Amino acid sequence: MAKKLKNEMSFLDHLEELRWLLVRSTLAIIVMSTLVYFVSDYIFDTIIFGPTHPDFITYRFFCNVSNYLNFAENICITELPFTIQNTSMEGQVNVFVWTCITAGFILSFPFILWELWKFISPALYQNEKKNAKLFISVASILFFLGVLFGYFVIVPMSINFVATFRVSDIVKNEFNLESYIGMIKTAVIASGLFFELPIIIYFLTKLGLVTPAFLRSSRKYAIVILLILAAIVTPPDVISQISVAIPMLLIYEASIFISAFVIKKEKKNEQLSQ
Structure with a gap:
C-alpha cells in the first residue's frame, strides 16, 4: 500500500510521526552522550571546571581590556575564593550522567533540527522546502554561537560574581557540585536557545503571530529586560554588563x-500572483 502523504494524514498519524521524531532524536542524544563518555575527563577537567581558574581565557581578556583602557580599578582576577564539594552519595554519579546527556543534546542539535524540519516541512510551500539545508545550517550556527556565548561570557561572569560576593567575611563559599554544574547547563542551554530567536521570529511572522511593528514597539521593554538580565548574571562593572x-x-x-524581510517577501509574492 502506498505511503500516505503527510497533508492527507489524520491527527493520529501526525502524532505517530511526532512520536518517531522524539524516538529518533532521543536515540541521537544517547549515541552522542555515549561518545562524550569516552572524553569525559577532558569535558570535566578542561571545560566544566575551566572557569574556576583565574587564568581562564575570559578573565584574561577582560583584564587586558581594562589595562588597555587604563581603568583606575582594573578587573583582573587573581583568585576565585571558593571550593566545590559533593554533599550526596550519588551526587557525582548524577552529575556525570546528566552532563553527558546535556553534551549529547548539544552535539546532536543539528540532527534534532533536521528531524523537526521533516516534521513541519509538509506545511510549507514548495520553494520553502528547498531551504532545508539553509535552515539547518543557520539554526545550528546560531545555537552553537549561543552555547559559546553562554560558556565564555555568562558562565565566567556569573562564577566571578558569586565567588567574590560575600555578606560577611565569616562566611566561606563552598559550592555544591550539582549547583555548580546546574548553573553551567542552564546558562549554556538558555543562551543557545535564546540565539534561536531570529529563527523563531521567522516562523512566527510566517504564521502571522508577530509583526515588525510589534517588535519595534516592544524594543524599549526588550532593552530593559535584557539589561536587567545582564546585570543579574554579571559582576557590578560596566564592561561585563555591556559585553x-x-x-x-x-x-x-x-x-x-x-x-x-518575511513581510516584505510575502507582499511581493502576493503582487506577483495578482
Whole structure:
C-alpha cells in the first residue's frame, strides 16, 4: 500500500510521526552522550571546571581590556575564593550522567533540527522546502554561537560574581557540585536557545503571530529586560554588563530585520500572483 502523504494524514498519524521524531532524536542524544563518555575527563577537567581558574581565557581578556583602557580599578582576577564539594552519595554519579546527556543534546542539535524540519516541512510551500539545508545550517550556527556565548561570557561572569560576593567575611563559599554544574547547563542551554530567536521570529511572522511593528514597539521593554538580565548574571562593572547585553540586543535587532524581510517577501509574492 502506498505511503500516505503527510497533508492527507489524520491527527493520529501526525502524532505517530511526532512520536518517531522524539524516538529518533532521543536515540541521537544517547549515541552522542555515549561518545562524550569516552572524553569525559577532558569535558570535566578542561571545560566544566575551566572557569574556576583565574587564568581562564575570559578573565584574561577582560583584564587586558581594562589595562588597555587604563581603568583606575582594573578587573583582573587573581583568585576565585571558593571550593566545590559533593554533599550526596550519588551526587557525582548524577552529575556525570546528566552532563553527558546535556553534551549529547548539544552535539546532536543539528540532527534534532533536521528531524523537526521533516516534521513541519509538509506545511510549507514548495520553494520553502528547498531551504532545508539553509535552515539547518543557520539554526545550528546560531545555537552553537549561543552555547559559546553562554560558556565564555555568562558562565565566567556569573562564577566571578558569586565567588567574590560575600555578606560577611565569616562566611566561606563552598559550592555544591550539582549547583555548580546546574548553573553551567542552564546558562549554556538558555543562551543557545535564546540565539534561536531570529529563527523563531521567522516562523512566527510566517504564521502571522508577530509583526515588525510589534517588535519595534516592544524594543524599549526588550532593552530593559535584557539589561536587567545582564546585570543579574554579571559582576557590578560596566564592561561585563555591556559585553553580555550587546550580543543579546543584536539578536533582537536581527529578529526585527528578519520579520520585516518575511513581510516584505510575502507582499511581493502576493503582487506577483495578482
